[in-house]
Each structure stands twice: as structure tokens, then as C-alpha cells.
Amino acid sequence: KKIAILISGRGSNMAVILDAIKRGEVPAEVALVLSNRADAAGLQTASDAGIPVAVVPSKGKSREDFEASVQEELIHAGAEFVCLAGFMRVLSQGFVEAWSGRMLNIHPSLLPLFRGLHVHEQALEARVAVSGCTVHYVTPELDGGPIVGQAVVPVEPGDTPDTLAERVQKAEHILYPAALARCLGGAGNVLPQPGILIAFRE
Numbered sequence: 001k002k003i004a005i006l007i008s009g010r011g012s013n014m015a016v017i018l019d020a021i022k023r024g025e026v027p028a029e030v031a032l033v034l035s036n037r038a039d040a041a042g043l044q045t046a047s048d049a050g051i052p053v054a055v056v057p058s059k060g061k062s063r064e065d066f067e068a069s070v071q072e073e074l075i076h077a078g079a080e081f082v083c084l085a086g087f088m089r090v091l092s093q094g095f096v097e098a099w100s101g102r103m104l105n106i107h108p109s110l111l112p113l114f115r116g117l118h119v120h121e122q123a124l125e126a127r128v129a130v131s132g133c134t135v136h137y138v139t140p141e142l143d144g145g146p147i148v149g150q151a152v153v154p155v156e157p158g159d160t161p162d163t164l165a166e167r168v169q170k171a172e173h174i175l176y177p178a179a180l181a182r183c184l185g186g187a188g189n190v191l192p193q194p195g196i197l198i199a200f201r202e
């Protein structure tokens with residue numbers, strides 16, 4: 001399958017997906033990496049890997065214009081499946097429905113807990129003993145679509161939002177490629193990792 005990856009920043013999840021594809025673990029070809037920010041570091045990573053990249057600035061544009069341009073880029077690239085990977089724009093119902101069943105997102109909490117922003121602050125505030133991340137299909141309800149898989153990590157004594165985020169990100173990097181592989185008909189196997197529990201829905 002031809003996939004597109006949408007990013008806004010560092011693109012570390014994008015990078016691990018590219019690596020997993022290269023190792024033959026995800027039955028996909030990345031047709032496009034698209035960012036809504038020209039300064040997203042992940043764009044360089046993608047073009048270094050020989051992946052076509054596009055920037056569609058969201059700043060100063062209406063949502064309709066922005067999404068129409070994104071849609072045009074996706075169609076032009078021949079994308080059949082979309083991965084949101086640290087893409088920081090909320091997409092409209094119309095856009096989401098056009099990609100229904102064909103668009104994934106990763107969120108850095110164990111959904112349905114702690115939707116939206118400042119997720120690790122929310123988790124620490126709630127004094128939970130574990131947190132983690134979720135790969136889910138995107139539906140118009142923000143962070144509310146069907147769950148593909150989740151990874152659980154402990155909250156450690158003395159954690160700050162940054163230290164917890166770092167632990168959760170390590171889990172994201174294992175979860176996302178495997179979850180994507182499963183959605184595209186691959187095995188999506190993960191090796192057992194100390195301190196990370198990973199599980200998938202059928």
C-alpha cells in the first residue's frame with residue numbers, strides 16, 4: 001500500500017515507520033511525508049531517506065483551504081492510507097470521513113484517558129501508576145476512534161512531564177510500526193520489551 005505520513009515536528013515516529021518498512025516489517029511504500037510546518041525537523045529525515053516531501057502551511061489559512069491543499073497533495077502522491085504522526089492540526093469531519101478506515105493516529109496516553117493536549121501533565125495530575133500510548137483509527141471525535149493497539153509503561157517516582165514523555169515515546173516507537181503493519185495486513189509482531197506491555201485489538 002502507498003501511505004502518506006503527516007507530521008508537524010520532530011518526526012521520530014515517522015522515522016521508525018520508515019525504518020520498519022525498510023526492514024520489510026510493514027507492507028507499505030511511503031509516497032509522501034507532509035508537514036504543516038516548514039521548520040519540521042522530520043522533513044529533513046524524510047528527504048534524506050529519499051522520500052517525497054511536501055509542506056502545506058496551515059498558518060494564516062482557513063481550515064477549508066488548508067485541508068483542500070493537503071487532500072490534493074495526498075491524491076497527487078497516490079496515497080491510499082494516512083498516518084498522523086505528531087501532526088498537530090485537528091482535521092474536519094469532512095476530511096476525516098474521506099479517509100474513514102484508512103487513517104491512523106498515535107496519541108501519547110492510554111485512551112480514552114487524557115485526550116487532547118498536555119497529556120503527560122494530565123496523567124501526572126491524575127496520579128496514575130501507568131501511562132502509555134494508543135494507535136487508533138481517526139474519526140471525527142478527537143482522539144476517539146477505534147483502538148488498534150496500546151503500549152503501557154510505568155509512571156516512576158519523581159517523573160516530570162518530560163521524563164514520562166520520553167518513556168512513552170520509546171513505547172510509541174515500538175507500537176506504531178507494528179500497529180500500522182497489522183492494519184495493512186502484515187504480521188505486526190513485536191519482541192517482548194522490558195518495562196513495556198504491548199497489546200492489540202483484533
Ligand code: GRF
Binds near residue numbers: 008009013086108
Ligand atoms: C508523539 O508523542 C505523539 O504521540 C504526539 O506527538 C509526538 C510526536 O513526536 N501526538 P514525533 O514528531 O513523532 O517525534
